[in-house]
Amino acid sequence: MGTFRRLLGFLRPYRRAWALSFLLALCAMGVTVLSPWLIGRAIDRIRAGDHGGLVEFAVALAALGLGRMLLTVGRRLVAGRVSLGVEQDLRERLYGHLQALDLGFFDTWQTGQLMSRSTVDLSAVRFFLGYGLVFVVQSLLTVVLAAIAMAIQQPLLTVACLLPAPLIVVVGHAYGTRGRPAQQDAQQAVAEVTASAEESISGIRVVKAFAAEDRRRKAFSDAVEHAFDKQMRAVRIDAAFQPFVQFLPQISLAIVLLVGGRMVVSDTITVGQFTAFFVYVMMLVQPLRSLGVMLGLGQRATASGARLFEVLDREPAIAAPPADRVRTLPTRGPGPDGAIGAIDFEHVTLRYAGRRDAALQDVDLHVRAGERVAIVGQTGSGKTALVQLLPRLYDPAEGRVLIDGVDVRDVDPTALRHEIAVVDDDPFLFTATVAENIAYAAPGASRAQIEEAARRARADEFIAELPDGLDTVVGERGLTLSGGQRQRLAIARALLAGSDRPRGEADVTAGGAGGTGGAGGAGGTGGPRILVLDDATSNVDASTEQRITDALREVMRGRTTLVIAHRLSTVLLADRVVVLEGGRVADVGTHADLVARSGLYREIVTYGMADQVFLSREERPAEVEA
Numbered sequence: 001m002g003t004f005r006r007l008l009g010f011l012r013p014y015r016r017a018w019a020l021s022f023l024l025a026l027c028a029m030g031v032t033v034l035s036p037w038l039i040g041r042a043i044d045r046i047r048a049g050d051h052g053g054l055v056e057f058a059v060a061l062a063a064l065g066l067g068r069m070l071l072t073v074g075r076r077l078v079a080g081r082v083s084l085g086v087e088q089d090l091r092e093r094l095y096g097h098l099q100a101l102d103l104g105f106f107d108t109w110q111t112g113q114l115m116s117r118s119t120v121d122l123s124a125v126r127f128f129l130g131y132g133l134v135f136v137v138q139s140l141l142t143v144v145l146a147a148i149a150m151a152i153q154q155p156l157l158t159v160a161c162l163l164p165a166p167l168i169v170v171v172g173h174a175y176g177t178r179g180r181p182a183q184q185d186a187q188q189a190v191a192e193v194t195a196s197a198e199e200s201i202s203g204i205r206v207v208k209a210f211a212a213e214d215r216r217r218k219a220f221s222d223a224v225e226h227a228f229d230k231q232m233r234a235v236r237i238d239a240a241f242q243p244f245v246q247f248l249p250q251i252s253l254a255i256v257l258l259v260g261g262r263m264v265v266s267d268t269i270t271v272g273q274f275t276a277f278f279v280y281v282m283m284l285v286q287p288l289r290s291l292g293v294m295l296g297l298g299q300r301a302t303a304s305g306a307r308l309f310e311v312l313d314r315e316p317a318i319a320a321p322p323a324d325r326v327r328t329l330p331t332r333g334p335g336p337d338g339a340i341g342a343i344d345f346e347h348v349t350l351r352y353a354g355r356r357d358a359a360l361q362d363v364d365l366h367v368r369a370g371e372r373v374a375i376v377g378q379t380g381s382g383k384t385a386l387v388q389l390l391p392r393l394y395d396p397a398e399g400r401v402l403i404d405g406v407d408v409r410d411v412d413p414t415a416l417r418h419e420i421a422v423v424d425d426d427p428f429l430f431t432a433t434v435a436e437n438i439a440y441a442a443p444g445a446s447r448a449q450i451e452e453a454a455r456r457a458r459a460d461e462f463i464a465e466l467p468d469g470l471d472t473v474v475g476e477r478g479l480t481l482s483g484g485q486r487q488r489l490a491i492a493r494a495l496l497a498g499s500d501r502p503r504g505e506a507d508v509t510a511g512g513a514g515g516t517g518g519a520g521g522a523g524g525t526g527g528p529r530i531l532v533l534d535d536a537t538s539n540v541d542a543s544t545e546q547r548i549t550d551a552l553r554e555v556m557r558g559r560t561t562l563v564i565a566h567r568l569s570t571v572l573l574a575d576r577v578v579v580l581e582g583g584r585v586a587d588v589g590t591h592a593d594l595v596a597r598s599g600l601y602r603e604i605v606t607y608g609m610a611d612q613v614f615l616s617r618e619e620r621p622a623e624v625e626a
Helices: 002-047 054-100 103-108 111-153 155-161 165-202 204-209 213-265 271-312 383-388 413-418 434-441 447-456 460-465 483-496 505-513 542-556 591-597 599-608
Strands: 343-350 360-367 372-377 398-403 420-423 530-534 560-564 576-581 584-589
Touching: 002 054, 002 111, 002 271, 054 111, 054 271, 111 155, 111 165, 111 271, 155 213, 155 271, 165 204, 165 213, 165 271, 204 213, 213 271, 360 383, 360 398, 360 584, 372 383, 372 599, 383 530, 383 560, 413 420, 420 483, 434 447, 434 483, 447 460, 447 483, 483 542, 530 542, 576 591, 576 599, 584 591, 584 599, 591 599
Parallel strands: 372 560, 372 576, 420 530, 530 560
Antiparallel strands: 343 360, 343 398, 576 584
């Protein structure tokens, strides 16, 4: 019942509309209850040979029918408005909550599971709250009003025909107890089917590359079969309970026919009174028969609601600090040049949820404002984990991360992320135009700024060859473009980040600290104070890499830059190199110093970067040992 009460809370913004729908349903049922009384009066007139007033009776019945039709149309329109409003509110709340959740949540949830909750489960809740609940209330009103009319006319016969009512309540409760878990299991299984389909479609290139269609088809077939079994269990419960619930009103009809028929024969009641009473009982039958269907919809909605609340009740691990603790990053650094972008990792330890080993352990590192630092290490050494702490994609389990002396946990996450531009090794592009993808981090950027960013990222040449240039719509995830083309668009996006926001004094100064302007030059265009490049040139050829490297040199001037490097050419862009091993800082220094003193770094440079693959120390060739 707790889940059901929470679902009713979504009706609160629409309580007036729902009350109007209830009122229209009440009026429609009131009109309906008058019909059997008129029919009974008309039959008694006919049996008495009195044909007078039959026209009035017929007109009255037609008028009642028209009135009920108009009231029902109004109720359906209002209920539809409530249903769609609830759906819209639920979708927006669920989507907004998903956007607010931390990456740790998405690390443990399948996309298909979330999609199933956002579509199938949400629709089940919407339909019941918008239509099913009103129908249940209308059915209860019909039963109550018909029972009152029956009791006024024939109290004894009313008691007799309502004898099966307690049994209906008992059966309904038993149905709810068994049906709700079955429905929840069935919907979970359907979500697993959705997840399997989504995974196969997203990875279709890998599936085809390894000729794994049959294996994926078998996995999908297994998921479908599992969902079939779970749904059949729910169907068996429905098949056992719903027909029984629909059978019980027939007992009332049989009682009325038996007892009421004898009362007519003994002249205790007239044929017209019996007919009117029988019609009232028939009015009870349909709502009671529909009760099983409505109970099924209610169970499905409650099970779906529980799955929705499973997501909605998850509190974001990354949240904005309390209003009294919020701090802003300084617009000018403490040094004489006012440079900004200094980074401090103070004894930082990071653990991912569900993993025993720490991704980072006691990392202590200082990066000066405007400094360019390359981060190298073997696969799994914690390179990406380290840079993900800057924009608070994760929070450390121990220690602090400071930017310009301010703990990042004391800064509003949105404001913090405006100060950091990231280029991933696997850039994501949206199904939109090339221009919209470049301007994603700067929605207010002008066409000229977009074109300039594309030129500086060396993307202008291939963009010019696209059918519609900057207005060409890229496919889902940008898969219509090559890896190198996606990489260059991501770099252009980083170059443009924040250019639609005015820069403060410190931004201009920081640009001057390196000799020229930052991302937008010294002329005062906006831009982030920190740039993170996660192997940003991994998917381009040597000639394109050189041109992108030239562009990166330009954008890195005056900006603190962290570069996760898998190529020697990228390492040579940096002022210092940080070597990570097993989540710890193994060494820090210039490239020349590390080559001279660090065996691990020499191994990485000699055998890792040539092929862009890091060797694990357990798998190093024999000549390295020598």
